[in-house]
Amino acid sequence: MKNTISINPATGVEIETYPRIAVAEAKEELIMVKKAFDSWKKTTFEERSALMHKFADILEQDKEKLAQLATAEMGKTIGQSRKEVEKCILVSRYYADHAQDLLKNEIVKTEASKSYVTFQPMGAVLAVMPWNFPFYQVIRFAAPAIMAGNVGVLKHASNVQGCAFAIEEAFVKAGFPEKVFVNLNIDSENVKDIIEDKAIVAVTLTGSEPAGRSVAAIAGQNLKKTVLELGGSDAYIILDDADLEAATELATFGRLQNNGQTCIAAKRFVVLESIYDAFLELYTTKMEAAKMGAPTDEETYYGPLARVNLRDELHKQVEKSMAQGARLVTGGTIPEGKGAYYPATILAEVTPGMEAFDNELFGPVASVIKATDEDHAIELANNSAFGLGSGVITSNKERGEKIALQLEAGSSFVNKLVVSDPRLPFGGIKNSGFGRELSDYGIREFVNIKSIWIE
Numbered sequence: 310m311k312n313t314i315s316i317n318p319a320t321g322v323e324i325e326t327y328p329r330i331a332v333a334e335a336k337e338e339l340i341m342v343k344k345a346f347d348s349w350k351k352t353t354f355e356e357r358s359a360l361m362h363k364f365a366d367i368l369e370q371d372k373e374k375l376a377q378l379a380t381a382e383m384g385k386t387i388g389q390s391r392k393e394v395e396k397c398i399l400v401s402r403y404y405a406d407h408a409q410d411l412l413k414n415e416i417v418k419t420e421a422s423k424s425y426v427t428f429q430p431m432g433a434v435l436a437v438m439p440w441n442f443p444f445y446q447v448i449r450f451a452a453p454a455i456m457a458g459n460v461g462v463l464k465h466a467s468n469v470q471g472c473a474f475a476i477e478e479a480f481v482k483a484g485f486p487e488k489v490f491v492n493l494n495i496d497s498e499n500v501k502d503i504i505e506d507k508a509i510v511a512v513t514l515t516g517s518e519p520a521g522r523s524v525a526a527i528a529g530q531n532l533k534k535t536v537l538e539l540g541g542s543d544a545y546i547i548l549d550d551a552d553l554e555a556a557t558e559l560a561t562f563g564r565l566q567n568n569g570q571t572c573i574a575a576k577r578f579v580v581l582e583s584i585y586d587a588f589l590e591l592y593t594t595k596m597e598a599a600k601m602g603a604p605t606d607e608e609t610y611y612g613p614l615a616r617v618n619l620r621d622e623l624h625k626q627v628e629k630s631m632a633q634g635a636r637l638v639t640g641g642t643i644p645e646g647k648g649a650y651y652p653a654t655i656l657a658e659v660t661p662g663m664e665a666f667d668n669e670l671f672g673p674v675a676s677v678i679k680a681t682d683e684d685h686a687i688e689l690a691n692n693s694a695f696g697l698g699s700g701v702i703t704s705n706k707e708r709g710e711k712i713a714l715q716l717e718a719g720s721s722f723v724n725k726l727v728v729s730d731p732r733l734p735f736g737g738i739k740n741s742g743f744g745r746e747l748s749d750y751g752i753r754e755f756v757n758i759k760s761i762w763i764e
């Protein structure tokens with residue numbers, strides 16, 4: 310059993326080794342998790358809310374320490390790491406304040422003397438989570454699940470175990486009963502044994518398509534409910550009436566935020582022919598001006614990828630796309646020196662069938678695609694196996710809205726990059742997964758939606 314090692318992707322220096330736990334040990338933990346659920350489910354919303362607010366307070370107090378940890382473990386720029394912790398605080402407080410209302414009984418008029426729908430906790434939810442938002446992805450599942458009366462079991466990505474244990478510690482510091490939230494540092498090969506355990510009633514996975522397929526298949530075999538938040542290749546349509554300055558600014562941040570490693574990042578830019586050359590010229594200037602550097606430096610626009618192997622895989626995808634006919638406009642070379650750095654890269658004249666069109670490029674590489682007209686742009690945007698986010702950039706909001714409604718994705722934003730907001734559901738269609746997180750839809754994924762009838 311190999312231990313997990315956190316390696317700083319900016320320097321290549323080892324930060325810390327975390328011992329893996331074996332299946333037998335994990336199963337011992339699950340016995341205690343089940344016991345924790347049996348009493349946690351009986352707590353009131355007021356009790357849960359007080360603890361969840363305390364949890365948010367702990368995140369607030371430890372914000373700088375947590376932000377530095379995320380930056381060290383996965384290379385996010387320090388300013389963005391601080392914002393990530395702030396978002397965790399926001400979501401924790403949102404569910405602390407609203408869970409009771411979101412889960413209140415719904416009276417349904419029938420022939421019964423009384424009939425209603427009630428929402429009851431289910432048990433322990435296993436969360437298999439990615440490294441790209443090492444705090445936020447976890448809180449996005451944990452805050453609603455725990456407020457609904459469930460308990461949470463985390464299997465986090467191997468390269469961010471420091472963040473995983475920091476979250477567990479924050480739950481303990483906030484005063485949550487033991488094992489209401491646990492981090493199990495298990496090998497992904499052992500996820501099957503955990504899903505099969507009777508203590509686990511449901512599984513949520515955020516990560517790549519192959520991981521999603523594998524975990525969903527096991528959960529399916531065991532008849533356990535699943536929510537999958539998988540990859541994306543989000544298309545943004547740039548219409549001919551768009552303000553090009555604003556559009557290229559948005560496209561630059563959209564492709565470089567989180568060092569290009571955001572599921573809902575703008576990845577394919579579908580640009581109308583009449584403005585294609587002007588867009589590309591301005592976009593290239595902006596992407597070249599964005600400063601790549603140490604993620605701890607406040608001036609850095611984007612830092613390294615999370616691991617050297619991920620950077621090397623990304624580079625292969627760029628080379629493959631070029632071999633298939635994409636034109637390299639800028640970037641595309643692995644820099645000398647230590648760290649998992651990759652420069653802001655633009656591939657132009659990308660067309661269906663190319664790697665950069667068909668698959669997710671999880672790094673600072675933008676695909677620019679030419680569309681002959683609006684209908685062609687919509688067709689190209691929808692010509693994808695994924696359907697997570699999408700967008701339209703235009704000076705005509707009505708025109709934008711009409712197109713947004715035709716895009717095959719879980720979210721479509723006009724003149725704004727897709728963001729997750731606790732008040733709105735978040736998730737995808739097609740190979741981007743199923744189920745929803747956040748809002749009332751998210752908290753109702755892991756509850757028993759139970760009908761009560763009094764004759």
Ligand code: NAP
Pocket residue numbers: 437438439440441442446464465466467468496497498500515516517518519520521523524537538539540541571572573669671697737741742
């Ligand atoms: P990943 O390689 O799929 O890993 C995600 C998690 O799954 C990790 O904990 C990983 O553990 C585990 N895992 C991998 N293969 C597994 C398997 N066969 N069985 C059980 N567990 C397995 O993804 P990643 O590289 O961390 O994250 C990047 C991907 O996540 C991108 O595709 C991105 O678009 C997607 N993502 C989606 C969303 C969304 O909301 N839709 C949000 C963020 C990221 P190990 O680390 O131990 O391998």
